[in-house]
Amino acid sequence: MFKSKKSEPSGVDTTQHAITEPEKEQPWQELGLKQDEYEEIKNILGRRPTSSELAMYSVMWSEHCSYKSSKIYLRQFGEKVTDEMKTHLMVGMGENAGVVDIGEGLAVTFKVESHNHPSYIEPFQGAATGVGGIVRDILSMGARPIAVMDQLRFGAPGNQDTARVVHGVVDGISFYGNCLGLPNIGGETVFDSVYQGNPLVNALSIGSMKHEDLQLAKASNPGDLVILFGARTGADGIGGVSVLASETFESTGPTKRPAVQVGDPFAEKVLIECCLELFHSGVVAGIQDLGGAGISCATSELASNGGKGMRVQLKNVLLRDESLTPEEILMSESQERMCAVVPKKKLKAFEEIVNKWEVEYSVLGDVINEDRLYINWGNEEIVNVPPRTVAHDGPVYERPVAHPSYQEQLNNSNSSSLPRAKSAADLAAQLMELIATPNQADKSWITAQYDKYVGGNTALSMPDDSGMVRVSEESGLGVALATDANGKYAYLNPYEGARLALAEAYRNVAVTGAVPRAVTNCLNFGSPENPEVMWQFKEATAGLADACLELGIPVTGGNVSFYNQSGDEAIYPTPVVGVLGVIDDVARRIPSGWQDDGNNIYLLGETFDELNGSAWAKDLHDHLGGQPPKLDLNKEKQLAELLHGASIQGLIESAHDVSEGGLGVAVLEAALRFNIGARIWLGDMMERDGIDETAAMFSESQSRVIVTVGREDDVKFQALCEARGVPCLRIGVTDATSGLVEIKDIADLKLDDIRSGWVETLPELFG
Amino acid sequence: MPKIIVEIMPKQDLLDPQGKAVANALHRAGNKEISAVRIGKRIELHFDREITEADLDEAKAQAANFLSNDVIEDVVAVTKED
């Protein structure tokens, strides 16, 4: 990875040199640029770029920073939106994170992001810095970060390399999130061999603020100072840029340049408190966090967003490593740094606050009244570019799209060909097996490594269906968050798979008593240079945008992660969808399991014979084929509205969504939640819906929830369901004394037996 | 650059979980000849002038009072280095 050839005499490549040495060979290809992009840069500048400019363009025009392959599709999220959907939207896509009004003059900002590739190379630091990065995005909107969640996808459980990645990632998230004092309120963990060489580590953060606290990333007043503060700049994450090094790396210094960023959560915690104090003191006119592409990104984006320019003295950057070249400084991805735009008259106040927190800072330059970004290295000009061309007007690709050659055969291979349980004992054994598979098993081995208490506002966390945090202590106003994805469904049908992910997250918010209001997404796909992957992406984004429109909740921001593939093997298209909901008082929240004895258990929704893409098919029979379960978003809306109405009236004791694993798994999970058994019967359901036991137990039909209701509320609840047209069927009764989950005509399962299988799986694999 | 090196180790009879974890990893990697691992700290105090005897005494005091916790650690050495 590190080039060691000596390419030219040492010395900085200036704009002057670019004019006097126009024919100089430049490693644009090694830096990831295409020929036509290199030509375009020369066109924009009217000369060849300097090494520094080349470095800036190459990183800012990379897929990760410019979204060049996805832009044309992401537009849909902004286009397929009604005015009504925008009612609560204070800041939409395009900023660091979306901001949603939640009432009482309060707002929340939230977003999910990926840090997949670094987490495969160095799982601990990759996951840790993933958390750090998303938290800084939230902070830069002016909010106090209040919670985190993570969505993890690992390879086959039995594979040795999986354990390496699992340990590193969980330790990294635990280390960074806990040290920041942010409760981890939920997420998901999935194991599938398809992610073996490409684990997915997505991180979400949410922050809260008053409306007037909103900050934006723009430099719009000439004369304002541009100040870099936080950690010193070092060699993190610049592996690729070393092609620009004018010396061999042996002669450069004692240490090799790390390709991975290294995080220090203590520095970030201090930065959070310092920034919040800066914001509340009214000292800052604009703020940007430094993530991918570091200073290149911060300067060009602040300038471009503000419609002005900037003059920067790069030698003012405080360095950890004095041997860094200007190109390396521009590209460095050192963590825990922010860039503030500060009016001159506020400088003293700014300095007082950063000094109080012992945070280092340096004035890099100022905002100017020109559409130009000038960067000097001492007396020499090394960058002179129009900021918009770097930050926003990058290349836009319309990559070739092709319907996958395997798709037809895949969709024709129906799970109905699979043998079904012939006896009650077989069926029960399958259920016991399924609940103990890594995908359905208890995740406490992971989640116990996360702090869920800090802040004192966590109303719900794992294993409940969404995480819920109180935002206002006075009124109890709070928000709920759920994130979901099903790579199997998306592989079978990317359009439907994306809709199904949204539906599941939406439902998971609704079952806790909150009202869904906004969406974020992290789109994890293979290589965009593969037309079949591009087709998946096109379908999935359309599916998600159409579904958001139908449900009336807008996408407020998100992230795209391409190139998740090893050789020709791409991961399943895995669009992770996060839904945010609002609840007027968190005291009303509904847990996912029943606590009382003798309450009726109702199944809301209908069940069809839909085993394609199910956990039963994949994890018990290693089968993936057919079309995923049907989805009627109208039914989801009706269901959510019913749950809300019922919960306002205090009718619902517990509610749990039925998703992966089907009804059997949902019932066991609800029983395990507080260790209270139940008597269940499937006969009525089988008759009404015309399905057999296997379908009843394992089908993954959508728009279904199991609910328990206090005896005194039975009549009211059933009437409410009928009035709203939601199918409601009594399928059981809770039983606190038997220690059993009795499934009529199938089996009497001991809670202790269920629990021991369910609880042991992850510790045995990874403990 | 003149410096004083302070070396600190966990107390002899104290459990060193870090050392134990590292020893286990070495054993798994095949180094069964290593019977135990103990992990300490090396702290460098940098000076931008010549180091005096008084500096060394001061460093010893700081090593005992602040840089180490005498309940769980021992100061193994405080030495001058150029």
Next chain:
Amino acid sequence: MKIGVITFPGTLDDRDAQRAIRLAGGTPVPLWHADQDLKKVDAVVLPGGFSYGDYLRCGAIAAQAPATKEVIKLAGQGLPVLGICNGFQVLVESHLLPGGLIRNEHQHFVCRDQKLRVENNTTAWTNLFEKDEEILIPLKNGEGGYIAEPETLKMLEGENRIAFRYLETNPNGSMNDIAGLTNERGNVVGLMPHPEHAVEPGFGPDTPVAMRSGVDGLRFFASVLQQVVNA
């Protein structure tokens, strides 16, 4: 009654401690580590977190802070002081409490609801508990194993200075299952678990009664208010 809560760089549970004081009926007073002035508070809480990133040793740098030095001085004169988790580490580094706290044997951070026995209910922070009362308090840490010389342990046991002991599980290998200690006078108490996370119904640990209903931590803060009133 004014109870100070000191914030160091890296402190995490200060706002929770302030809330606990408020819910118990006191007035929380935020204190800054660099200020020697403790604003005439009636008691002080050193909250949990990772002060100074646990650099050098947990609590070692915080123990040198001007505010901490003042606390040490006033503790000698009877000021009630509660050290929670990282705060306990600061008390141990300050030698207000004996022994040491080292990394968990199993190396992993663990967050769980921990059963404790209150063995000394005569301290400033435990006088509202029954002797040997069993309580449920959240625990969350990676470096909390208590160790001490055999003579020290003998002394602590003999003088009833073990304030809390772990029940059912010892989560971090602490000697003698020690979860928390008190000083001779009973005004300084340190413990690894977090009482400030079990003070508000709906946000505490699950109990057999209801989800998140555990509020055993509230009596820590109510006890000291009682103490101050009676003083």
